[in-house]
Amino acid sequence: MTETGEITGRTRVLGILADPIAHVKAPPGINRIARRRGRDAVMVPFQIAPESLAQFADALRTLKSFDGAIITVPHKGPMTALCDEVTPRARAVGAVNVIRRDADGRLHGDSLDGVGFVAGLAANGIAIAGRRVYLAGAGGAANAIAFALAAGGVAQLTLANRTRAKAEDLRTRILADHPDIPVTVGSDDPSGHDIIINGTSLGMRPEDAPPLDFARLEPSMIVAEVIMVPEITPLLASAQEKGCRIHLGRPMLDQQIELMADYFGL
Numbered sequence: 001m002t003e004t005g006e007i008t009g010r011t012r013v014l015g016i017l018a019d020p021i022a023h024v025k026a027p028p029g030i031n032r033i034a035r036r037r038g039r040d041a042v043m044v045p046f047q048i049a050p051e052s053l054a055q056f057a058d059a060l061r062t063l064k065s066f067d068g069a070i071i072t073v074p075h076k077g078p079m080t081a082l083c084d085e086v087t088p089r090a091r092a093v094g095a096v097n098v099i100r101r102d103a104d105g106r107l108h109g110d111s112l113d114g115v116g117f118v119a120g121l122a123a124n125g126i127a128i129a130g131r132r133v134y135l136a137g138a139g140g141a142a143n144a145i146a147f148a149l150a151a152g153g154v155a156q157l158t159l160a161n162r163t164r165a166k167a168e169d170l171r172t173r174i175l176a177d178h179p180d181i182p183v184t185v186g187s188d189d190p191s192g193h194d195i196i197i198n199g200t201s202l203g204m205r206p207e208d209a210p211p212l213d214f215a216r217l218e219p220s221m222i223v224a225e226v227i228m229v230p231e232i233t234p235l236l237a238s239a240q241e242k243g244c245r246i247h248l249g250r251p252m253l254d255q256q257i258e259l260m261a262d263y264f265g266l
């Protein structure tokens, strides 16, 4: 958009690909950054069904006014295979959450979920290097976070997931990239760790089971969430009661918005 908020023939188009899409939160943040940085660009929603994704990716290659897009559920994994090039971390995670179109129409993908989470911790003065970290989950968010934690030099990484095979698989892939980091598959007991992270979707709904054993939380632990709504999940409420320092889900998105804007060249 121009400084006056108008879309013109010169406006560069950014998208967010999702299905469903009404709940996505990133466009206002990206559009605010574009205006703040004086860039004539706008992010708009693209609701694409999974079966149309490949065809749509081909169309994006030909769309000369298109610069890039945020990729979210359910497209992160499938879009990885449709990109012409992806970063090593996106390849390792098996998902992209941003793509960029170059002047030749090639699509490049990256995964910023994990680095965004770690940047969110850092923005609140929480360093991960040398820390013993417990991560609940082995889905999309947890995969990205696990690789970013390993890249950030944690002293120990314990993975715990309902479907244990997915945690085992994640462990194997992390060790292939970071053979020096002790990575284990654990239980619901977070004892013996400095930073505890919920990387599952458990805690979004009141009836959800706990993602880990709250009774094992200790005041010395930092307890972090990926969930943004509710802001204080049952895990964070329990951690607060125990006297733990807590870290909300929102900074992961806030930091990613800045990283995404940089990635799109805004």
Ligand SMILES: NC(=O)c1ccc[n+]([C@@H]2O[C@H](COP(=O)([O-])OP(=O)(O)OC[C@H]3O[C@@H](n4cnc5c(N)ncnc54)[C@H](OP(=O)(O)O)[C@@H]3O)[C@@H](O)[C@H]2O)c1
Pocket (backbone or CB within 6 Å): 113, 136, 137, 138, 139, 140, 141, 142, 161, 162, 163, 164, 166, 199, 200, 201, 202, 204, 209, 226, 227, 228, 249, 250, 252, 253, 254, 256
């Ligand atoms: N703050 C942010 O910027 C941000 C960014 C991305 C995602 N998120 C949030 O992260 C959360 C996870 O998203 P995702 O994309 O990783 O989802 P996902 O790929 O579907 O993974 C879901 C994870 O939760 C576990 N889980 C789900 N239901 C469960 C249940 N009933 N019992 C035990 N475990 C269960 C899954 O275990 P199984 O493997 O056993 O199924 C898996 O580990 C969501 O709440 C999402 O909103 C936040």
